[in-house]
Amino acid sequence: LGLATLAPPARAETLEPNSWEEITSYNNFYEFGTDKSDPAKYAGAMTTEPWSVQIDGLVDRPGDYDFKDILSEMTIEERIYRFRCVEAWSMVVPWNGFEFADLLSLAGVQDGAKYVAFETLYRPDEMPGTRFPVLDWPYREGLRLDEAMHPLTLIATGIYGKPIPNQNGAPLRLVVPWKYGFKSIKSIVRITLTDTQPPTSWNMAIPREYGFYSNVNPNVDHPRWSQASERVIGGGLFSKRVPTLMFNGYENEVASLYDGMDLAKYY
């Protein structure tokens, strides 16, 4: 399932993954501080064992799902994806994980469900960044159900074949490669199926700047900066900007999800 709709191998091969060092030391994870180096410095304090994910709302089998039990049900595969931050920088990450749709079928999605809401762990004594209300904690994200079920939508549990480091969202995080990075919520503790569009953290904080959809779109600027180009991490002091691709290069796979929608309005 799904592999046929992925990027053709020829295009996937042209993606040169960033180094482990780059991927794991330049992060946004505001629960540990707003500096890019803060997550690598402080996320080690986060306890990730034991870990369970509460799956509730419009599902047939609600409950606490132990992370180890989830893993035993899933087949882990490697997905090399572009990762485009809303701040106009990008990386290529070789994730290991499983399709989010497989986790949803574990819980059984009910007919009335239209959206999926996610929540990150909120544990102030292990998260120094939460002492200041940069955002309204816990961090929340959401997807439309068809976006969530799309074969590109991944739950990542590893990078380069190693368990995912805490600063990258251990032990499990979402990866939605055609959306800005902040949609790919880290260290998930709760997944709720709903019939209404769930509130999402950045949209709650500054709705004018961060929409619910937040699809990568070079034609719709962030109010404070252009989204037409991006800086590829790893190029050093004289790194040249490169043009940003529509849906981050996944246009063939996902554009049909938004047929007839005005993407300037639903940014």
Place this chain on the structure above:
Amino acid sequence: MEWMNAQLRRIPMWLVYVAGMLPAPVLVYLGATGGLGIEPIEALEHELGKLALQLVVAVLAISPLRRLTGLNLMRFRRAIGLLAFFYVCCHLLVWLVLDVQKPAQIWADIVKRPYVTVGMAGFLLMLPLAVTSNNWSLRKLGPRWRLLHRLTYLAAVLGAVHYVMQAKGFQLEPLIYLWIILGLLLLRLPGSRRKAVA
């Protein structure tokens, strides 16, 4: 304090300029050799901007410090002001050449992005201040020099607002700079002056 002030008078001015400019080449070297982390362009840009703001705070602190503590740093005020301008220029240059890169984009950013507009306005206000920071201008302009150099207050506020506006989410550090600068300006109000004397 007298002893301190006497020692301070012995510091040669050229040393202040050289020591003050030294962080710029050091930061560029660090940026080119991995010392500023994985993404050196943004790091260099931010470090230079923050240095400029710190020097602006220092300039504004000199006269209240003398009034409240007797510490006399007036001799260094021109040098610190010019160094602040130097770092604003470096910050601007990194933004133009290393960050934005496309000349067409630069003008669009200045016009369309309020935080860039505010920063650029602060830079433009500093231009006449830097140009007239010499004895000749001081003599030539007479009492108008003092009036002109009150632009420092506005430029300082614009600099801090520029920093606050570019932050993502509700962040403390830029606000601290703004509060300190506003506090230093409040100390200059006629009311606070009288209280300090009394």
